[in-house]
Amino acid sequence: MKKDAARDALVQEARELLVAMEAALLQIESDGASRDAINAIFRAAHTIKGSAGLFAFDSIVSFTHLLENVLDKVRNGVVKLDDAMMSLLLNCGDYMNELVDAIAELKEEQDPDPVRRAELEATLNDYLAQAVQAQPGSAAVAPAAAAEVAMPDAPAVETDDGAVANPYWHLSLRFSPDVLRDGLDPLSFLRYLLTMGSMVYVHVIDLAIPPADDMDAELCYLGFEIGFASTSRREEIDSVFEFVREDSDIVILAPHSQLAEYRDWLQHLPEREEIALHLLQSGALTAAEWRQLQFDAIDAADAVADAGMHAEASSQVSAPMPAMRQKAGEEKKSLEQKFIKIEVSKLDQLIDLVGELVIAGAGASLVAKRKKDQRFEEATQVISGLVEQIRDAALTLRMVQIKEVFQRYPRVVRDMSREIGKNIELIVTGADTELDKSMVEKISDPLMHIVRNAMDHGIESAEARRAAGKPEIGVLRLNATHESGSVVIEVFDDGRGLDKERILRKAVQQGLVAADAGLSERDIFRLIFEPGFSTAEQVTSLSGRGVGMDVVKRNIDALQGEVEIYSNPGQGTMVRIRLPLTLAIIAGFQVVVGGAVFVIPLDLVVECINLSSHQVHNNVVTLRDEPLPFIPLRELFDLPQRESSRKSLVIVQYGPLRAGLLVDNLLGECQAVIKPLGKLFSKVKGLSGSTILGDGRVALILDVPHLIAHTGRMEQADVRRTENRMNAAND
Structure with missing residues (x-):
């Protein structure tokens, strides 16, 4: 992807996320705080920071990182989401919008408002300081993650249906080694987990820690095996780790899961023996269940050795993909395939080409009628139908x-x-x-x-x-x-x-x-x-x-x-x-007035009648015992008189108002590609645009709303003239 295109994609995504962030904040203000809304705010800030970090936009990364730290305290209930915090978060969103605008304008090196940034950062740091004071032991948060926690008194119950006795959720967490570089603290997710329940046992997996000389302080080497007591649903527990799930191995086993699920999970772990022993010591597994896991492991190893496939099996399990993570990835991939983002210029080009196709199709239909070739006419009718479908589909793409x-x-x-x-x-x-x-x-x-x-x-x-x-x-x-x-x-x-x-x-x-x-x-x-x-x-x-x-x-x-x-x-x-609805292509109705062709938007046409059979008085026709004002288009546009004893009235409606347009002849429906009138005709009332007919001539598109309003003004003028004559007669 070219750098400019990538920058445009980042700007567009960031603006969409900021809109979602603001919507979530306003939802909280109107409906009260909810886990989903707070997560939406955190997700927006984290995604913007990650995307900006890819391009080394340090200004937005550093500010958003500070904001993210405060949002983490809000998620964990340490900082109260009151009115002052709401205003601060909204103002932070506004400033982030300015930073995104600077990126769009290629001015990312310039701070759009350094004074405002300093004020916002000072306020955010004040909240962080207050959070530390409110949590004097926050430096060693999640004490359960630092040492073993005793099993509560709830006894394990033996089961005989293949399910384990463990009455708690079991969480196996292997965070991505780069989670710290991504600006995320693994312990913050454990603290957030505690808002949904309590940890009954925790085992820290530290086998990946290298010697001190080889250790990288920016990498995460720890894993966790956690027993979790909670009444929450699996989806709610899983949502705690949505920001790190993509690059991490997260396995969640429900209370009383089948022993086979534990077996499938353990067989992919290099430290499976240590973890199995821990599950026994913590009471998550009974002695009988633990022995069954041990026998199954021995049997599986013997079978692999007998087949001479030990190396192949090792390579297959060296990069495990837990079932839940795999399913989430498949769902995400499926969702991504449903939508595609394209540039507006490409869409406009498509609409222009469809417009030219409509004009060319009308020309082909006209030639077919002149040739009087039945097969040719049938072919052009099929093409016209397909062109109309393409037109509707193309216009739908522009609808938002x-x-x-x-x-x-x-x-x-x-x-x-x-x-x-x-x-x-x-x-x-x-x-x-x-x-x-x-x-x-x-x-x-x-x-x-x-x-x-x-x-x-x-x-x-x-x-x-x-x-x-x-x-x-x-x-x-x-x-x-x-x-x-x-x-x-x-x-x-x-x-x-x-x-x-x-x-x-x-x-x-x-x-x-x-x-x-x-x-x-x-x-x-x-x-x-x-x-x-x-x-x-x-x-x-x-x-x-x-x-x-x-x-x-x-x-x-x-x-x-x-x-x-x-x-x-x-x-x-x-x-x-x-x-x-649109300013591009419309379905129209062609009429002839004084030798000129006009197009009326078809959606506004109600019916057509023969005027000679109706009573007419002062540009008002009686239609079904009701008066209907009409406009003689020939007189309105000062067109030459055409010898014809027959006049047609096209009834149009715009909203609740109706009127008639007096024309010389009706030509029927068409597809009209709207073209601008240009400076010469832009001030002419009653016209909204032009279009090109199949024979190459230009037809003018009537501005029906203006014409209907014109009939209303004519009626009022007639009423005032009548009142003036009556007043003059009385005087």
Whole structure:
């Protein structure tokens, strides 16, 4: 692997682990501490340190090692995981993020914030010092590992079903010789094991210790045979050693295991006779069981000698693989084979090629129709079907869950609620809703503005909520869902709601609207998206400068999305964002208007009708006894009149709103590869992009949400004109 690619992989993995670390910390803060969550934090820090160590990124290794030592004290219950520790760990995660960013920017030799690092390291060292004081005997921790521990009074019971009498778990531990070099202390795992039960016998295996002149202080030469009394399950005991299992030999035998399991385990150990004797002396095995193991060992040795295969057998057992470790390795390998990481640029290239394939396929289908060759047409139809499947599969590869955006908000809500002195609960739903990756990245900043505004402007202080008869804890909800071929993201707060009169008064003062504009509630709420608009009485570090919401609107418009605001005074506000699923390839419906071809997103098309058979009045058609506004596209885009007695109306729907588009002719479905309009047409309302047809012509893609909104404005204008005529007549 090239160094740059390896660096990119390290950065990506580290960022993912830091996100998991923060999520685990916030879970602890909301649900309380759990072994799994604490292990997740420890695992993230340890993995980042190990990966950074491979590239000699000493700055992140040294800091993470100090953090890991504190986390080990937390795991063992020596350091309390209180609010101050939670804040410290979150701040350490933020600083590690800065270190990872420095690696990504090729500035790993530069400390991004030396003052902050010094403060964090000082605090971490204070906790370590307190831990030493709390454990005066910590220098000789795990006394059971230093000497034999007497067997408790519980007597061993003889069994006659092939099971041993030992009522305790037996753990055989052979740590990797490099475990110390990896920054891990074997005794820390034994201390953590004690949080799940008690050790009833321990035997230290020291046969691997070389003479003093040959000893390497950085290598681990010790092994342990431990009897463990615990009510925990095997999976829980096994999880204690998850950070060292890969390079170590860990064997766990359950209480009253079969004698054959002890035999299979012992026959691979060079010190099997010493360990078997220890099991007898400690009471783990009865005399009869011990003699049986001895006879089996003699019989096995005789059989090997008779076959002349002693050397071969020795080579086979010299590198044992315990059953449990082997199974875990196979499961890990199986999991790794299910996923593969690829560069985004390669995925984009694939989408581009699929787009070209779609265009070429449309061209081939057009030629087939002109040739009027049945076999040729059938072949192109099959190809078109396969291309459509490839298109859908390729687009699926770009779909990611929106939780990539949502997962950052628990931390944002936590920190900001403390900064502004409000107690706010965040509820997230629909985080598994999928959206195009490019959309997920671009919606992050607009969504952040909306969340911050909801917390600062929307949700009241605890005193104001009590006075209004509300719970002191404010609620902020984030929800995502699929709806009508789009993704809808909702941000709701149960705060004070929007004040229409105040918004309108501020807008008039700032010259955004006339005092007698007669705006609807929807139009008044949309004023907060105007540049420079703000109703804040004072500027804070979070809001009040009149910037933010106009950026939200501009960014969402750039994504061809829509944003709406719904609010009830005293009950709360909801900001609703609607976005297309993808910006790459869509299923479309072709129509002809004045000789030009337009494409309508197929997901938004409801039905097509013949307009001549319906009653029409002022661009409103009566459809099934209900009025439906429509837009003559020829007039909207100023296209030439086409001689045709027949007009078609395409009914489209975006969210709860419907409208009709009056066209000259219908061409049918197609696959449209979305191309940007360019600077010349980028400001044209009602168009969202372009596509290339099979015959090489360019067709424009209609912006249905904008067109539907346009019909609404036309209706309001008609209502105001009617009211003005009635008022003039009355005068």
